[in-house]
Amino acid sequence: MCQYKLSSPKDGMHSVMNGRWTLVPSWHSRLTSMSKILAVLPCLVIGVLQAADPSLTTFAKQHLTPQFMSEGATFGDFNRDGKQDVVSGPFWYAGPTFTDKFPIYSAIVYDPKNYSANFLAFAYDVNHDHFDDVVVFGFPGKEVLWYQNSGTDQLWTKHAILDIADNESPTWIDMTGDGKPEVVCTRRGYIGYAQADWDNPTKPWTWHNISAKGGWHKFTHGLGVGDVNGDGRLDILMREGWWEQPTMLAGDPEWVFHTSDFGSGGAQMLVYDVDGDGRNDVITSLSAHEWGLAWYQQQANGSFVRQLIMGKEKTDSPYGVRFSQLHAMALSDIDGDGLQDIVTGKRYWAHGPKGDPEPNEPAVLYWFRLTRTAAGVHYVPMKIDDDSGVGTQLTVGDLNGDKRPDIIVGNKKGTFVFLHQTKPVSFAEWEAAQPKSTR
Ligand SMILES: [Ca+2]
Ligand SMILES: [Ca+2]
Ligand SMILES: [Ca+2]
Numbered sequence: 001m002c003q004y005k006l007s008s009p010k011d012g013m014h015s016v017m018n019g020r021w022t023l024v025p026s027w028h029s030r031l032t033s034m035s036k037i038l039a040v041l042p043c044l045v046i047g048v049l050q051a052a053d054p055s056l057t058t059f060a061k062q063h064l065t066p067q068f069m070s071e072g073a074t075f076g077d078f079n080r081d082g083k084q085d086v087v088s089g090p091f092w093y094a095g096p097t098f099t100d101k102f103p104i105y106s107a108i109v110y111d112p113k114n115y116s117a118n119f120l121a122f123a124y125d126v127n128h129d130h131f132d133d134v135v136v137f138g139f140p141g142k143e144v145l146w147y148q149n150s151g152t153d154q155l156w157t158k159h160a161i162l163d164i165a166d167n168e169s170p171t172w173i174d175m176t177g178d179g180k181p182e183v184v185c186t187r188r189g190y191i192g193y194a195q196a197d198w199d200n201p202t203k204p205w206t207w208h209n210i211s212a213k214g215g216w217h218k219f220t221h222g223l224g225v226g227d228v229n230g231d232g233r234l235d236i237l238m239r240e241g242w243w244e245q246p247t248m249l250a251g252d253p254e255w256v257f258h259t260s261d262f263g264s265g266g267a268q269m270l271v272y273d274v275d276g277d278g279r280n281d282v283i284t285s286l287s288a289h290e291w292g293l294a295w296y297q298q299q300a301n302g303s304f305v306r307q308l309i310m311g312k313e314k315t316d317s318p319y320g321v322r323f324s325q326l327h328a329m330a331l332s333d334i335d336g337d338g339l340q341d342i343v344t345g346k347r348y349w350a351h352g353p354k355g356d357p358e359p360n361e362p363a364v365l366y367w368f369r370l371t372r373t374a375a376g377v378h379y380v381p382m383k384i385d386d387d388s389g390v391g392t393q394l395t396v397g398d399l400n401g402d403k404r405p406d407i408i409v410g411n412k413k414g415t416f417v418f419l420h421q422t423k424p425v426s427f428a429e430w431e432a433a434q435p436k437s438t439r
């Protein structure tokens, strides 16, 4: 047994970091004529003064393993060396190289035509010993566990959080605002959350219903947590609407339900003010096993209007891009322009090589760059890779400490890290690299 080498503890670095460049492309993309350039000359001068030359965002791909052991992945500092490490399935991979792996539990390699028992993972120091532990959501409808970091190369101790977590996009987030995360999912037909006794997180966690009983089951798709109405409290979303977190949670009051049509059930539902009008909007995959990506623009009266980003037909996208099965989503400001972009991709072989639309098309990974112009809001699809895709969870965060967001994927093609890189280019090179409108 050997102990992980310790130095400079650095806990809980999971916030997505904003980049700090590409000011130039953000306004350059808006300028298509000299008249426009002249009209914004004062801003242009400021932009030139503030910004470096334009940069292209690319990602260096690392395939940590081709073996299918999970459909989620995340990161934490598991050996307390100040470097972020990757975890997916039974192994964590030591940063910054991710070439050495260490076991958490006994590994099972699955046939990609079947399913793993590890769908999502989150890193958190559950027992406050300064070692990040790992929370694992198993197969939909099965248990949620936390694995206690052994601090050695010995297997970690397994603890129960919840016997049943229904829904295919359950999550781990501080929804109540007490500074500690909860498990949010559905269970036995109710939406709710599980809370630890943080003085002893190995004790059974307490489940709280927040809804009336519904028809939700273990394979129900689509779930999100975000502040839909902007009152500072996080609400819960599913495809049929959202539940408003009340001012007080004591006594488990039923949350007020607001009906809305957010598609037929996607993945992680994201809440963000896409158009910058002060009202939060909703971004979601329209169907986890079929087609579609949209944002739902919140109106002044609280209703939502669907704005399609990508659909079933190539003509649905202004850039002619289409792919199926967006079963994992995340928000991150990939290009550092201050606007949160979307990271998603195609789930590879969700139901094997013959199930669902186009299971054998390239397993792509994309970021969709949010762009606001005088003409409105749109997303520019930027391809990252075409031989990885997603599973049921992807994580975006700064793995290597350069303050630029990296991407981690675990799925039936294995475990992947995509390290963010920037390449200074000329305006002409930058323009040539941009997806072209097909309209
Ligand atoms: Ca580390
Ligand atoms: Ca709220
Ligand atoms: Ca808005």
Ligand SMILES: [Ca+2]
Pocket: 332, 333, 334, 335, 336, 337, 338, 339, 340, 341, 369, 370
């Ligand atoms: Ca951005």
